[in-house]
Amino acid sequence: MKYAFLKSSPRSSFINEIKCPFILLRELPQSEYNAPLLRGASPAIAMPLVPQYTWCETENEVHVSIPLKGVSSKHVDVFTAPTILKVSFAQYLLDINLRGRIEEERSRARSKNGTLTIRLAKAGDDRSLWRKLSCEGTKDEIERRRSASLRERYDQVQKRMGQVGTNRVDEERSLFQKHMELEEQERQRIDSIKEAEKRRAEEDLHRRFAVNQKQQCPPPSPDQPDDNAARQANDAKSRHDRAPPVRPSATITFRNTPRLFKTPSRESTVVQENQFILKNRANLNSNALLNGSDIGDADPAWLAKKGDEFCHACDFGSAINAYSAALSIDSSPKPHVLASRAKCFLSLREGSDCIEDCLKALSCASIDGSLKKTIEVRLALAYCLNEEYDEARFYFCRHSDGDKKVSGCLAYLDKIVKVSDHKAKGDAYLQQGDFVEASGHYDHALKIDPSHVKTLMNRASCRLAASQASQCIDDCTQAIGLLSANSDSGETSLLEQVLLPLASIRRRWSVMLLIRRAKAKEEANPQSALKDLYDARDLANWLNDPSIDVNSIEKSINELEIPDNLPTLNTDQEVVYPIKAGDGTSFAQAKFQHSNSPT
Template sequence: MPLLIDDFSWKETAQHVYIDVPLKGVKPSQVDVFTTDVYIKISYPPYLFETRLLDAANEDKSSVTLSSGVAKIVLEKSESKLWKTLHHPESKNKEWMREERRLALEHAHRKAQSNQQEMAVKRREAERFALQKQMKQEEEAKEAIQTAKQRVRDETVAEIEEWKAKEEIAGRILDQMEEESKVPEPKPRVLTAKELIAKSKTASKSVSTALPPTRQSGRIEVSFTPRILPTPMRESKIAEEEEWLGKMAQAGRAGTETAAQDKDKDMTERNPLWLRDKGNEFYQAGDYLSAINAYTEAIEIDSTLPSLFSNRAACYLHLKRYEDCVEDCTQALSRLTPPIEANSVSRCRAHVRRAAAWTKLGNHEEALRDYQEARKLDPRNEQLRRDAERVEKRLSSA
């Protein structure tokens, strides 16, 4: 149980109350002080000073000072009058004092919350003020920069205008100097009729003598390098074209040798080229069997000519012998090497015929592949494009 301090002293005026509480040798740091407008407690175990004031005091203008040996309390009265006693008459009632302590604690708690809210408001106001001040400073800095830029622009424009004015003045001075340095030309004298006639005769003579002599006619002979193939010559294709021409020449020699060996038959009937032309005539007449016979006999004489296989494949296609058509087109393409521009039409024709045969046989993948090769050789052919699209649709729907 704490020991109550009763050896304190106090005095008053109409406005203030002065209380001295002895600390009994305790350091100020070990003293606990709690005050409200009507309640005071000073505690340093085991001693305790506690009082419920007679009347209310102004908390904000009251103070407690802890010095060596004594705690000095100065209270400012809420009303200007003399109390004549420090304690409330009910201070000796323990229950009543317990309730006063509770009320004092609640009062202190509410005041602390109020102070905290006030501090928060003040802090927000201070932050808002600082932000406004910063924004104002930034705005002033921005305006200062804009002003400086405008000043630099104005100075630059003024310098340019001054330079232009100086250049204009210098130009006028130079023009004036040039005008002054020019020698005035004499006014032209009007010629008489005789002088004009004489001058025109002199001019015509000088013109006739100044003209160069007429160029003599001549003839320039131009010779061209002979070329067998109908397509333009390209250096990158010379080796392939020579290989192709060599194959054609070899085929022609083979046909001539075979015709010379067979003396019982007419020379023309043993010529593969004559038989090919004969087969073409049968084909044009719609006699596909006779055309096949002519092409077959020519192939037996010379199997190196790709046109024989390609033409016979066309006949097989009309007769719906699609497998034979595919075989002959393959044989023709194997002989149309190397692939050059001169045989591009023949290669395209062989691919188209084989594609048609593959389509009839139901092999749409091979047909599409042949149509694509033919389109590379003849990209502007709209019929080839439509045929390829038709086969591609069949493949996608399968």
């Protein structure tokens, strides 16, 4: 008997009923025996190879392990029948006629670490030790046993497909009947309300009509001529004179009282509404219908989703406001909202606020393992921002096993600790005026991390104070180049990206370095020094930062003396500085041109 392999398709309900990614076999007629089995294959097809496998058994199960030899589990096909196990991947094909019967419903296949493990559940009659995995017998007996197993499997699948279709039809019919019953009940309720309202209106109309009949006066008698007509005219005139003046007009403003239950007054149950308001008096201030705010501003879930949208758009300030509003409304803070706000604080380099949110999120009871790991890594990064390296190392070490990003952060943390130690010693010697010792410690720090901008800036200041102008110029130039470099290259670690200052700080540092380099160039190259001062002034005016004293830069430009025999400065030369967007996520380039004369 010969069989062809048919790949399962997404539209095949038969394959969807099987829990493992099995393939379906169909029997080929005698006329197709010599035809190629695979669609699109040439007549000369190489015979498949039998893969290596191992197996073991218990009284209830049989375990078969097959090395996949680098093949992805997506390209592995497994098929089982009551007495058949077939596995196909790449150029390998394993076809075993099992010694006993198995239950396909309870059998499972799992791929892990490049090995496919198939757990076959033995049938009730064959729950004993088989001793052998394959059955023994003549070729005809094996073929008959195999055909019977495939037929039985096919009948089971057909029966299940029919049962699924019957259940779906019954479920749809039941849902339709329930929907019709609800509509009928609602129709009856509305009709009863209309009938009661009509009856009350008719009774009220009859009652008023009866009252009006009782109060109706007899018809007046016809007018009789009066002899005292003049006296009556005088009396009427005097009554007109005594009439009170007309009331002055006034404007009255009013507004409708907001109601918690949007139902008509004639259908509202006032007693039940008042009882509900008394029980929930503490939460009425947060109700948007009563305080006049928008309904979305009172929904914590909506505010949290809005915060996520702002965070994905890198608008961290708006995201923090949305998360804070959601946390102020919700009595029980959600860990994922606190974690998201901590991420925004970390992006804005606000380490203390990030630490506070992370600690609150970790104290929540409803926090899962993956979110806890993310929060603890974020907490370690915030501790590094605050230079609390011992606490940061504690949380990094908890998740360094098997995580390359955390391991990279831990390695960079060890480097930063050493650099900070040498930098602190160098700063202390610089304040004491010992420039040699200070420069030595700065050199040690830069050997460990040559891209540490703060150390380069301090060494430049030390060399400027020690009258080492050329070396100071080199340090300033190197630091400006590092500040202008693109930090989003993907080669830096996560901790290095977090410790990188924001764009506004880097631009302010660029102004300081330009001024320091101009100071070092005053004697040897005054023209280049004047160019640096112009660049610093233009960048400071563009930044509009109150911490930068633009007047002192202008004063330095005016005091710088340029000999008359030197060529004039090229006022059309462009200087490029790094500019980071306000959201703190991307880089652009800004060009500044020198003005013809100092401002």
